[in-house]
Amino acid sequence: MGTITFGTPYDMTILSAGDDNLAEDRLTKTALAGATSWAIETDLGSAKPVNTIALMSTNFTDGATFQVRGASSQAALTSSPDYDSTSIAKGIFEPTGGDNTVLRRPFLHFPPSDPIESLRYWRVDVTDAGNPGGDLEAGRLLLCRSFQPTHDIAANFDVEFVDPSVAQKVRGGDLLYERREKIRKVRLSLPFASKDEAEQEVRPLLRLVGVSAPILAVLDPDESDFRDDGVVYGRLTSVRPLRMVSPSFFSLDMEILEFPSGQILGKV
Numbered sequence: 001m002g003t004i005t006f007g008t009p010y011d012m013t014i015l016s017a018g019d020d021n022l023a024e025d026r027l028t029k030t031a032l033a034g035a036t037s038w039a040i041e042t043d044l045g046s047a048k049p050v051n052t053i054a055l056m057s058t059n060f061t062d063g064a065t066f067q068v069r070g071a072s073s074q075a076a077l078t079s080s081p082d083y084d085s086t087s088i089a090k091g092i093f094e095p096t097g098g099d100n101t102v103l104r105r106p107f108l109h110f111p112p113s114d115p116i117e118s119l120r121y122w123r124v125d126v127t128d129a130g131n132p133g134g135d136l137e138a139g140r141l142l143l144c145r146s147f148q149p150t151h152d153i154a155a156n157f158d159v160e161f162v163d164p165s166v167a168q169k170v171r172g173g174d175l176l177y178e179r180r181e182k183i184r185k186v187r188l189s190l191p192f193a194s195k196d197e198a199e200q201e202v203r204p205l206l207r208l209v210g211v212s213a214p215i216l217a218v219l220d221p222d223e224s225d226f227r228d229d230g231v232v233y234g235r236l237t238s239v240r241p242l243r244m245v246s247p248s249f250f251s252l253d254m255e256i257l258e259f260p261s262g263q264i265l266g267k268v
Contacts, residue, residue, distance in 0.1 A: 004153045004188065005110075006217040007146030008209050010048055014141070015041040015074065015121075025214045027057040027139035027233070027261045038126040038136045041077060044143065049118045052146040054216060055107040055126075056233050057139030057261040064128035065089055068109050070119035077123040083111055106231045108218065116145070139261060142216055142233070147201040149193050157188035157219075162257070183258040186217065186232050190252045191245075198250035203242055206252075211236050217256055234258040 014023050019040055021031040044050075053068055070083035088109065107126070111117050122143060128136055162185050166178040193202055209215050212235065219230035237255045245251050 007144035009142040022141040033136035151192040
C-alpha cells in the first residue's frame, strides 16, 4: 500500500451548456453528454493550483480516451492551453463480482505537482465511441489541490461496505428486500505527518472540510491496476484530533463515508 492523496474540490462554474450538475457535491443528479463525445469546460473564478482532476460516478468504458487542458482564458483552452495532457487512454480496471460499482467508475488525472499548475479555466474532453448506452454520464467534476504526505498511511486501515438495504417480513413469512446502494466507509491513520505537513496541509484541510464539505481520497495513487477502486469521494464522519506524537511528527485518524451515486436497485 502506498501513501494517500486527499483534498477538497474547489467551487466552480460549469461553462459548457447543460452540464451544471457536475458542480454539485451530490452524485445523485448526473449530467448527460447526449453523445459518445463530451467537452466539459469550467471556470474556477480565479487562478487556483490544481494537481488532481476527477470525473466521478461515470458510465465510461475501457475504451474511453481523455484530454485535460488548462488555460488563463476560456478561449485559450483549445487554441493555446497552458497545460495539455494530450490523449490519455483510460484502461479502466473493472471490479470483480458484478456489483454495481462497475457502472460508477471514476476518471482520475494528476497534472504535475512540481511545479503545480495554477490556472482559472479547465477543459476535459471524453471520447467513448464504444459506450453501449450511446450517452456519456457523470455525477461530479472535481478539481483539487490535493496533498500527498511523505510517509505511508498506517498498514491497519480498513474499508467497510455499508449496506442500508431493508428486509421486511411479509404475510406468509417471506422476506421482501428493498435493495439500496452499498457505500464504503474508510478508516485510516496518518501516523507520521511532519510538523510542516501538519501545520501547512492537514490542519488547514480539516478546518476547511469539517464534517460538511466534501473530501476526495485516493488510497493508493501510485497503484496502476487497482487505483480507481481506491478512489473515495465523501465526507468525514467526525473531525478527529491532530496529535503530536513527537516534537517532529503528528498523527491523525480519519473516517470517510462515501457519497452514494443514487443508483436505484429495486426490490427483491
